[in-house]
Amino acid sequence: MADFVKIYEENPNPKQIKQVVDVLRKGGVVIYPTDTVYGLGCDITNTKALERIARIKGVKLAKANWSFVCADLSNMSDYVRQIDTATFKILKRALPGPYTFILPGNNNLPKDFKKKKTVGIRVPDNAIARVLVEELGNPIVSTSIRDEDELLEYTTDPELIYEKWNNMVDIVIDGGYGGNIGSTIIDLSDGKVEVMREGKGSLDIF
Secondary structure, three states: EEEEEEEEOOOHHHHHHHHHHHHOOOOOOOOOOOOOOOOOEOOOOOHHHHHHHHHHHEEEEEEEOEEEEOOOOHHHHOOOOOOOOOHHHHHHHHHHOOEEEEEEEEOOOOHHHHHOOOOEEEOOHHHHHHHHHHOOOOOEEEEEEEEOOOOOOOOHHHHHHHHHOOOOOEEEEEEEOOOOOOOOOEEEEOOOOEEEEEOOOOOHHH
């Protein structure tokens, strides 16, 4: 049974953040708030945790398209090939914010992602998510928790999320009600701008 941890976004409690990060470092899987929908995440360097998320989502790890949640743009350079000035300006305008940017990956990707040519980068406008990444020291791999009810699509109430997921994960963070619209996904990997999915993020960043 998962722990249910209340963390306030306005001033995340360092002791509770450490509790979650300790679980992540040991290969745990957590559900946490972002600036859009709640995410299912783990340490990007832990193969067993990644495989566990793949099983939960019913996909093969090698074919999974998950995003890396970063604390800021400095994290991004660890895993993304050098980008041009125009692309960087778009990222700087948009982040932190409700966007996932598909960018060309570099040779430093963790071993489970080495075959990927691109990587999805997120810097959520949510203090809890960013502080978790800062404390962990590297990005969290993330995928949205979808609801089986297609009319709902995403569950927004942390207590209902806990009821459904507590036997599958190690911690559910209650960071307040989540959103019910995913991030806007924008592919910048080949020098062109392609909107893969319109979500919460506005397209006036261009």
